[in-house]
Amino acid sequence: xxxxxxxxxxxxxxxxxxxxxxxxxxxxxxxxxxxxxxxxxxxxxxxxxxxxxxxxxxxxxxxxxxxxxxxxxxxxxxxxxxxxxxxxxxxxxxxxxxxxxxxxxxxxxxxxxxxxxxxxxxxxxxxxxxxxxxxxxxxxxxxxxxxxxxxx
Amino acid sequence: xxxxxxxxxxxxxxxxxxxxxxxxxxxxxxxxxxxxxxxxxxxxxxxxxxxxxxxxxxxxxxxxxxxxxxxxxxxxxxxxxxxxxxxxxxxxxxxxxxxxxxxxxxxxxxxxxxxxxxxxxxxxxxxxxxxxxxxxxxxxxxxxxxxxxxxxxxxxxxxxxxxxxxxxxxxxxxxxxxxxxxxxxxxxxxxxxxxxxx
Numbered sequence: 254x255x256x257x258x259x260x261x262x263x264x265x266x267x268x269x270x271x272x273x274x275x276x277x278x279x280x281x282x283x284x285x286x287x288x289x290x291x292x293x294x295x296x297x298x299x300x301x302x303x304x305x306x307x308x309x310x311x312x313x314x315x316x317x318x319x320x321x322x323x324x325x326x327x328x329x330x331x332x333x334x335x336x337x338x339x340x341x342x343x344x345x346x347x348x349x350x351x352x353x354x355x356x357x358x359x360x361x362x363x364x365x366x367x368x369x370x371x372x373x374x375x376x377x378x379x380x381x382x383x384x385x386x387x388x389x390x391x392x393x394x395x396x397x398x399x400x401x402x403x404x405x
Numbered sequence: 406x407x408x409x410x411x412x413x414x415x416x417x418x419x420x421x422x423x424x425x426x427x428x429x430x431x432x433x434x435x436x437x438x439x440x441x442x443x444x445x446x447x448x449x450x451x452x453x454x455x456x457x458x459x460x461x462x463x464x465x466x467x468x469x470x471x472x473x474x475x476x477x478x479x480x481x482x483x484x485x486x487x488x489x490x491x492x493x494x495x496x497x498x499x500x501x502x503x504x505x506x507x508x509x510x511x512x513x514x515x516x517x518x519x520x521x522x523x524x525x526x527x528x529x530x531x532x533x534x535x536x537x538x539x540x541x542x543x544x545x546x547x548x549x550x551x552x553x554x555x556x557x558x559x560x561x562x563x564x565x566x567x568x569x570x571x572x573x574x575x576x577x578x579x580x581x582x583x584x585x586x587x588x589x590x591x592x593x594x595x596x597x598x599x600x601x602x603x
Contacts, residue, residue: 297530299538329528347484349575366578369485381530382481382553387570 291318291337292376296350296363299385301332303361304352310336310363317342320363336363336380344380346371351384361386432535432554433527435561439472440522447517456515465511473510474562475503477555481564482577486585494590501597506573508601535561 301323310318322335338344347368354361365380374380430438446464450456479499480487490498521542528536533556541548553565553574565574584593 331528347481370480370487381534384567384572384575385570
């Protein structure tokens with residue numbers, strides 16, 4: 254009898270351990286097993302250079318979601334970013350999405366201006382007005398080469 | 406002319422066909438045609454020193470009005486503030502914004518000095534929304550200049566221009582939103598008016 258109780262207690266702790274480990278892996282792996290509290294919008298860019306899955310989506314500087322996937326639109330030669338956005342945030346059809354850089358060489362994030370003059374966007378729809386990012390290195394290059402040429 | 410009827414019919418068909426294809430232009434062809442037309446007017450006027458004439462001005466403005474969609478441009482720039490405006494204010498705003506943007510656009514075009522414009526490709530976001538990608542080469546530097554177009558009544562019109570990744574609508578939306586957070590629509594119209602009259 255006593256042996257049985259000891260084994261049950263040990264089993265109980267092992268069970269708690271397993272539950273904790275699976276909870277942690279789900280949280281750390283950004284998996285949505287349960288009801289999703291966000292919806293998905295898409296945006297096409299010329300390039301998503303530097304943007305990674307999991308990078309934040311911001312509106313007025315506040316994080317409202319994260320980048321969830323990338324795919325290619327081969328017909329138009331564009332990159333399509335999937336944007337997971339919190340359910341309580343409404344975004345309208347005239348929204349503008351842009352890829353920005355935090356600081357001078359910091360991480361990339363998606364900045365959204367929600368718009369408001371047209372209809373509300375639903376799950377799976379596209380943000381049509383997008384601003385593709387500027388390659389800072391390219392700009393510096395242009396500036397440098399330009400100034401050299403002008404000095405000639 | 407052995408078959409006058411047949412020939413004239415053929416000619417008629419040919420004319421119809423070209424007229425039709427002009428109507429069903431692609432966004433890229435449309436931008437190229439209009440930009441070329443405006444540049445041609447500017448070059449000719451420069452040769453004859455008639456750039457400041459009212460006739461030249463009118464010609465340029467009529468081209469600008471057929472390629473830019475100032476209504477959509479105003480609506481997108483104001484976004485949610487657009488809904489708060491009545492029809493009279495909207496009309497007034499579109500008129501002032503058209504003058505302001507058209508004038509700065511023409512000013513840029515008038516300084517055209519044989520810059521090389523390359524038309525790369527067009528990208529469709531929806532069947533009615535496209536982007537035309539171009540670069541301009543000036544003094545050895547290349548600038549990306551992209552046009553956003555919307556198809557309205559079968560005709561492609563520009564509603565946004567982005568230079569080096571900076572969008573005109575996005576830029577003005579931030580400015581107007583900032584202004585209207587503190588000021589009223591009447592004040593915005595007033596400040597646009599003084600800007601146009603400058």
